[in-house]
Amino acid sequence: MYDKVPTNLNFVEREVQTEQFWKEHDIFGKSIKAREGAPVFTFYDGPPTANGKPHIGHIITRAVKDLIPRYKTMKGYKVLRKAGWDTHGLPVELEVEKSLGLDGKPQIEDYGVEPFIAKCKESVWTYEKEWRAMSDRVGFWADMDHPYVTYHNEYIESEWWALKQIWDKGLLYKGHKVVPYCPRCGTALSSHEVAQGYKDVKETSVIAKFKVEGKDNEYFLAWTTTPWTLPSNVALTVNADETYARVKYQDYVAIMAEALLDTILGEGNYEVLETMKGKELEYMRYEPLFSFLENDPKAFIVTCDPYVTLTDGTGVVHSAGAFGEDDARVCNAYNVPFRQYVDDSGNMTKETGPFAGLFVKDADPKVIEYMEQDGSLFAAIPFEHNYPFCWRCDTPLIYYARSTWFIKMTALRDNLVRNNRTINWYPDNIKEGRFGNFLENVIDWGLSRERYWGTPLPI
Numbered sequence: 269m270y271d272k273v274p275t276n277l278n279f280v281e282r283e284v285q286t287e288q289f290w291k292e293h294d295i296f297g298k299s300i301k302a303r304e305g306a307p308v309f310t311f312y313d314g315p316p317t318a319n320g321k322p323h324i325g326h327i328i329t330r331a332v333k334d335l336i337p338r339y340k341t342m343k344g345y346k347v348l349r350k351a352g353w354d355t356h357g358l359p360v361e362l363e364v365e366k367s368l369g370l371d372g373k374p375q376i377e378d379y380g381v382e383p384f385i386a387k388c389k390e391s392v393w394t395y396e397k398e399w400r401a402m403s404d405r406v407g408f409w410a411d412m413d414h415p416y417v418t419y420h421n422e423y424i425e426s427e428w429w430a431l432k433q434i435w436d437k438g439l440l441y442k443g444h445k446v447v448p449y450c451p452r453c454g455t456a457l458s459s460h461e462v463a464q465g466y467k468d469v470k471e472t473s474v475i476a477k478f479k480v481e482g483k484d485n486e487y488f489l490a491w492t493t494t495p496w497t498l499p500s501n502v503a504l505t506v507n508a509d510e511t512y513a514r515v516k517y518q519d520y521v522a523i524m525a526e527a528l529l530d531t532i533l534g535e536g537n538y539e540v541l542e543t544m545k546g547k548e549l550e551y552m553r554y555e556p557l558f559s560f561l562e563n564d565p566k567a568f569i570v571t572c573d574p575y576v577t578l579t580d581g582t583g584v585v586h587s588a589g590a591f592g593e594d595d596a597r598v599c600n601a602y603n604v605p606f607r608q609y610v611d612d613s614g615n616m617t618k619e620t621g622p623f624a625g626l627f628v629k630d631a632d633p634k635v636i637e638y639m640e641q642d643g644s645l646f647a648a649i650p651f652e653h654n655y656p657f658c659w660r661c662d663t664p665l666i667y668y669a670r671s672t673w674f675i676k677m678t679a680l681r682d683n684l685v686r687n688n689r690t691i692n693w694y695p696d697n698i699k700e701g702r703f704g705n706f707l708e709n710v711i712d713w714g715l716s717r718e719r720y721w722g723t724p725l726p727i
Contacts, residue, residue, distance in 0.1 A: 287404055296409045303346035311337045313410050315352030315418065319360050319392045322402040330408040337409065351410040355392040355419040356722045358458055364391050364721075371660055372453035373719075381720050388721040389419060418723070428726045439676040440727075444606065445714040446593045449668035450658040451614025451628075455718055456670060457658065464659040468652060474636060475532070475582060475646040477522075478504060481553035481568070486514075486521040488554055488570070489532065489646055491581030493653075494591065495635040496628040498557055499620040500609045502564075503587040505598055506546035508572035510583060514541045523549070525583020532582055532647075546572055546583075557644055560621035567605045573598045590669040608669055629664050673716040673725060681710050 290296065313333065316326060337347045361376075364387045370376055376384050400412060416423055434440045447456035474495050477487040490504050506512060506525075513526040515538040524532065526543055552570045556563055575594045576585050589599030590608035599606070609619045616623040616631050622638060623631045639645035656665045677684075684707045693699035716725055 283405070287407075291404075299341060299409070300346060300348065303341070303344070306344055306346040309337070309340040309345040309347045311340075311347060311349045311410075312416070313349070313351045315354040315416070316399065317357070317359060317392070318353045318355065318396050318399060319363055319394050321395050322399055327402065327406055330403060330406050334406075334408045349410040351412040351415040353392065353396075353415055353417050355389075355417055358461075358717075358719060358721075360388050360391055361719055361721045362461075364388050367391070372450075373455055374453075376720065384720060392419070424723050427723050431726065434675055439679060441674055441676060443600075443672060443674050443712075443714075444590070444596065444669035445672035445674070446591065446596045446667050446669045448656060448665045449670065450661065450663055450665055451612065451668075452661045452663040453658060454612060457656075457665065461659055462656045462665065465657040465662075465665070466654045467657055469655045470650060470652050471655075472632065472636060473581075473649045473651055474498075474639065475649070476557060476586065476639065477644050477646050478557055478586075479555045480523070481555055483521070485519070487523070488584050489522050489524045489582045490584040490586045492586040493651070494632075495639075496610070496616070496623075496631040497588040497591045498586060498635060498639075499561065499616070499623065500588040500590055500607045501557055501586050502567040502589060502604045502607050503569055503571045503595075503599055503602065504554065505571045505573050505576050505585045505587045505595075506549055506583060507574060507576040507578075508545065508547040508550070509574070510546050510576075510578060511543050512546055512549060512583065513543045515539060516541055523584070525578050527578050528581070528583055546576075558621065558638075559642070561619070564605050566603070567607070569602065569604065571598050571602045571604070573601075591667050593667070596669060606669070610666070610668070612668075614663075614666060628666055670718065672714040673727065674712040674714050677710045677713050681707065684710060 311333075314329075316322070337349050341347045364384065365371065365376065368379065368384075368387065370379055403410070403412065418424075431440065448459075448462045449456050471493065472495070473491065473493040475489050475491050476498060478490055480486040480488065488504055492498065511526045512523060513529060514521055514523050515529060515533070517533055517538045521541065522533070522538070526540075529538060529540075549570045550572050554568050554570070556568060571587065573594070575598075576583065587595045587598055587604075589596045589604060589606055590610070598604075607619075609617045610628055611617055614628050616626050616628065618624045620631075623634055626634060636645065636648050640648075657663065658665055685704070688699065688704060688707055691699065693703070698704075
């Protein structure tokens with residue numbers, strides 16, 4: 269029989285006493301010294317950011333991570349446990365901007381990048397005491413007196429060493445990544461920042477008539493919710509597995525998804541000439557939408573991708589690789605030329621003819637008006653949707669390709685998948701489920717950022 273736990277036992281007080289006993293007698297240190305000569309197991313803590321207060325989620329991860337070093341210690345290993353601090357990144361910059369009363373990159377540059385960096389270094393230690401106290405209280409053992417710190421030069425040099433190995437293997441390259449971008453602040457926003465600024469807005473989508481090359485009076489009907497991107501059009505995208513139709517409509521021939529004919533053209537208003545799968549349209553050519561645009565033999569083709577659905581529009585999507593993640597992925601796969609006729613201030617460039625100099629959202633009605641006059645507009649359709657605005661300056665965000673350095677993870681996909689299958693996962697459904705699916709669909713890793721508080725790229 270076990271004795272009952274006394275009802276007057278104060279567990280909180282007992283935890284404090286145990287914590288104090290461990291400190292006074294260096295129990296953590298002794299647990300390592302007691303394993304001198306034993307096989308070594310090294311644990312590097314996935315580092316928290318010290319400029320934010322710890323919360324319940326951190327307590328859970330601290331407790332779970334602590335299980336592994338303790339288990340390995342009990343199995344007879346000498347377990348070295350290295351704490352760390354993640355010091356770089358946008359959250360720190362935003363905290364420092366707020367404290368200095370700054371608003372975006374231009375004001376940081378006016379303040380001075382070097383003194384701004386010095387403030388960032390100070391900021392990351394704001395809550396170190398709270399982190400230490402929380403870690404001690406939950407019984408998390410790690411060497412917090414000699415941590416690795418991501419802004420220390422020796423750590424940065426280790427990242428440079430790794431990048432050099434990646435470069436030597438031919439896995440580092442420069443390309444473009446489409447990001448949510450604030451043209452006023454001149455920077456991309458994280459998903460957390462984007463989530464802070466959504467508003468319901470009324471805008472106008474368009475269905476445009478793209479003339480089939482070599483045909484006198486035949487057009488693809490393609491849909492877009494961003495008319496300002498049409499001057500940067502380089503491809504049209506269809507779903508290879510869906511059925512499309514060539515139909516006689518009014519005085520011309522139109523090509524679009526068969527399932528949407530009644531919705532777009534009106535029941536009884538057209539005559540079906542033939543049907544085909546989207547795959548049969550692949551690589552068909554069409555003419556640039558606007559006469560002032562330069563033609564390109566590698567652009568203005570029909571591409572195929574499953575992301576095109578028949579829930580909206582015409583089943584034919586206008587693609588501009590500079591202004592959408594799916595667009596960029598498809599255009600890259602088909603090696604379509606890159607056209608970005610919007611500058612980094614969000615204004616239309618000289619290549620856009622009558623729209624040059626206009627802010628993208630101001631260009632929308634002008635583009636629609638121009639299309640109406642030159643006959644390339646099939647329909648302008650008002651709609652309301654939830655759109656992201658910059659939480660700092662209230663400027664509409666645009667999805668915009670920025671020059672980015674990538675690690676070619678797709679080249680490593682087969683190795684990643686093969687190695688994952690040698691690992692015992694708990695629960696085992698993660699192996700071929702969440703993590704397995706992630707590896708099967710791995711994309712190249714865009715690792716560069718256009719900010720100041722981070723590891724400098726040694727390229």
